[in-house]
Amino acid sequence: MKILIPIKRVNDYNVKVRPNQANTDVDLSNVKMAVNPFCEIALEEAIRLKEGGNATEIIAVSVGDEKNQEQLRTALALGADRAILVKTDKALQPLDVSKVLVKVYEKESPNLVIMGKVGIDGDHNQTGQMFSALTNLPQITFASKVELNGNDVEVTREIDGGLETLSSSLPAVITTDLRLNEPRYASLPNIMKAKRKPLEELTVEELGVEVKPTVTTLKVESPPEREEGVKVENVDVLVEKLKNEAKVI
Amino acid sequence: MTKILVLAEHDNNSLSGATLSVTKAAEMLGDEIDLICTTSNISNLEAEISTLTSVKKVHVFEDKIFENEIAENTVDCLIAVSDDYDYFLASSSTSGKNIMPRFAGLMDIQQISEVIEVVDGSTFKKPIYAGACIATVKTEQSRNVLTIRTTSFDKTSTDGGSAEFVKHDLPANNTNKPTFVKNELTVSDRPELTSADIVVSGGRGMQNSDNFKLLEGIATKLNAAIGASRAAVDSGFAPNDYQVGQTGKSVAPNLYVAVGISGAIQHLAGMKDSKTIVAINKDEEAPIFKVADYGLVADLFEALPELESKL
Ligand SMILES: Cc1cc2nc3c(=O)[nH]c(=O)nc-3n(C[C@H](O)[C@H](O)[C@H](O)COP(=O)(O)OP(=O)(O)OC[C@H]3O[C@@H](n4cnc5c(N)ncnc54)[C@H](O)[C@@H]3O)c2cc1C
Ligand SMILES: Nc1ncnc2c1ncn2[C@@H]1O[C@H](COP(=O)(O)O)[C@@H](O)[C@H]1O
Numbered sequence A: 001m002k003i004l005i006p007i008k009r010v011n012d013y014n015v016k017v018r019p020n021q022a023n024t025d026v027d028l029s030n031v032k033m034a035v036n037p038f039c040e041i042a043l044e045e046a047i048r049l050k051e052g053g054n055a056t057e058i059i060a061v062s063v064g065d066e067k068n069q070e071q072l073r074t075a076l077a078l079g080a081d082r083a084i085l086v087k088t089d090k091a092l093q094p095l096d097v098s099k100v101l102v103k104v105y106e107k108e109s110p111n112l113v114i115m116g117k118v119g120i121d122g123d124h125n126q127t128g129q130m131f132s133a134l135t136n137l138p139q140i141t142f143a144s145k146v147e148l149n150g151n152d153v154e155v156t157r158e159i160d161g162g163l164e165t166l167s168s169s170l171p172a173v174i175t176t177d178l179r180l181n182e183p184r185y186a187s188l189p190n191i192m193k194a195k196r197k198p199l200e201e202l203t204v205e206e207l208g209v210e211v212k213p214t215v216t217t218l219k220v221e222s223p224p225e226r227e228e229g230v231k232v233e234n235v236d237v238l239v240e241k242l243k244n245e246a247k248v249i
Numbered sequence B: 001m002t003k004i005l006v007l008a009e010h011d012n013n014s015l016s017g018a019t020l021s022v023t024k025a026a027e028m029l030g031d032e033i034d035l036i037c038t039t040s041n042i043s044n045l046e047a048e049i050s051t052l053t054s055v056k057k058v059h060v061f062e063d064k065i066f067e068n069e070i071a072e073n074t075v076d077c078l079i080a081v082s083d084d085y086d087y088f089l090a091s092s093s094t095s096g097k098n099i100m101p102r103f104a105g106l107m108d109i110q111q112i113s114e115v116i117e118v119v120d121g122s123t124f125k126k127p128i129y130a131g132a133c134i135a136t137v138k139t140e141q142s143r144n145v146l147t148i149r150t151t152s153f154d155k156t157s158t159d160g161g162s163a164e165f166v167k168h169d170l171p172a173n174n175t176n177k178p179t180f181v182k183n184e185l186t187v188s189d190r191p192e193l194t195s196a197d198i199v200v201s202g203g204r205g206m207q208n209s210d211n212f213k214l215l216e217g218i219a220t221k222l223n224a225a226i227g228a229s230r231a232a233v234d235s236g237f238a239p240n241d242y243q244v245g246q247t248g249k250s251v252a253p254n255l256y257v258a259v260g261i262s263g264a265i266q267h268l269a270g271m272k273d274s275k276t277i278v279a280i281n282k283d284e285e286a287p288i289f290k291v292a293d294y295g296l297v298a299d300l301f302e303a304l305p306e307l308e309s310k311l
Helices: A037-051 A068-078 A094-108 A127-135 A188-194 A235-244 B017-027 B043-049 B071-084 B094-107 B214-222 B230-234 B300-310
Strands: A002-006 A009-011 A033-035 A057-064 A082-087 A112-116 A139-149 A152-159 A162-169 A172-176 A199-203 A215-221 A230-232 B003-007 B032-039 B055-062 B087-091 B112-115 B117-120 B123-128 B133-139 B144-148 B164-168 B179-185 B198-202 B225-228 B255-259 B276-281 B294-297
Touching: A002 A037, A002 A094, A009 A068, A033 A037, A033 A068, A037 A057, A037 A068, A037 A112, A037 A139, A037 A172, A057 A068, A057 A094, A068 A082, A068 A188, A068 A199, A082 A094, A094 A127, A094 B094, A112 A127, A127 A139, A127 A172, A127 B094, A139 A162, A139 B071, A139 B094, A152 A172, A152 B094, A230 A235, A235 B276, A235 B294, A235 B300, B003 B017, B003 B071, B003 B094, B017 B032, B017 B087, B017 B144, B032 B043, B032 B071, B055 B071, B071 B094, B071 B164, B087 B094, B094 B144, B198 B214, B214 B225, B214 B255, B214 B300, B225 B230, B276 B300
Parallel strands: A002 A057, A002 A112, A057 A082, A082 A199, A112 A172, A139 A172, A230 B294, B003 B032, B003 B087, B032 B055, B055 B164, B087 B144, B112 B144, B198 B225, B198 B255, B255 B276, B276 B294
Antiparallel strands: A009 A033, A139 A152, A152 A162, A162 B179, A215 B133, B112 B123, B117 B123, B123 B133
């Protein structure tokens, strides 16, 4: 069984990203970049399926510029068998990415595609659902548990009301939530080994996808700052302030 | 004429408050507002939907396949009635997030997620990078799909409307989809987290699920919902649907009380629009104090029982 893992390059989640001087975009010039945390979780799940004897090959794919190689090497170090970089220098939107991923899907015919539920950069939460729609594969989003039984997969999802379990035949698309697993770290020997694993490069043009941004960013600002409040000495003062000053209780 | 279609969100018994906020956002785009409602039982919802003053028409798809939400089923219905509409709106609940991008993909529309402000018909504001920045985006598309962050919009008027209910047959389709197995929904007598006036949340500082119950007495006295940080949910102190933050729920109550929560940006993303924020934390350097209107530096195991007794 083959598993395809789309990987997004984003800021390290510990870094607080700020607008640039001109307020036209975010300033990523000195920001440490990483694999989107939800994609790490997707990859970890695939590795566990492979370790459990349920998968034979894990392919990591990323769409973007040359720098995405770094994140694909990380994926290879963690346990992907090979990687595909589909190159473009254009700004990408989830709809474009999903169209590119459809082409990769058609080339590779994986049995399972596991993606992050959301990129922590744009907070879109779209690509997996769009990809599933365009491939007509069953869609299971926000997974916190994945169980493979032969050609079926049973997935528990985190929804606003609690948990829901769905079942699907393969191939299918799953998007990951945070509690699905805790990703491992890459070991040094594996980082070295990853340098020799295959990383294929294609272009979006070769795959016949036209990238055309239809939603553009006009302005990026910091949110309004909250005024720093006061420290209260004790519970009595707190209760008094909430009653008489804030008037919220 | 600009026409807007709003996805009615509900649990087959009552309409979600989210739909009232999404309808309010729709009113900023135009006044031809219709609803689409896929349900196993429209009679449970009809009276409530009829109270929405600005809604003109309700597209009803009634069938037992809608007892549980399968995105594919809802999207097939959205596609079936999509022809006349310029905008398609749902909330950025897990339901809206599941359904709308799938629909947008099939319509070849780039969706705009988590809209917090309608600047004009083609310009919207939305948080990016866990709310660290606010982007103003402009769409060049003639038809648009938006998910709405409901805490940023008031609720539409429910003084009574005159919506016409139009029943449709299920659309024929050959969509591959998963099947429903089961669900475990949290039952609670407390107000719903995203619409509660007061939210009391606990973090890792609560130490275990027994201690987490220290929040209950306070929540009961204040008629508050209970929330949690990711660390508290991951550690099993609280169920997943209590999580507030970037990957959990966005809340903006009148009063948010953060107990034993450090205030990571991913947590702040979901609560920093609350009107009044209280933080109880024993570490005076905790970042949560930067957004708190009232900070109490104290051991929560002493402060909580005292607070409960003094409310
Ligand atoms: C992609 C991603 C998404 C995320 N999404 C979310 C999200 O949606 N929501 C979320 O909450 N987090 C989210 N996180 C996690 C976030 O980064 C933090 O790890 C998390 O919020 C920390 O939870 P906490 O504040 O409860 O725990 P900690 O950071 O461990 O803080 C515990 C606090 O309790 C205080 N404390 C301890 N004992 C006591 C005591 N006896 N009395 C008083 N105070 C005490 C400590 O001083 C400390 O400040 C996400 C992380 C990532 C990477
Ligand atoms: N440029 C990209 N290359 C590969 N995968 C991507 C890319 N953008 C998004 N994805 C996938 O889609 C998921 C959701 O991203 P988004 O829709 O941008 O929030 C990510 O976790 C990735 O799995």
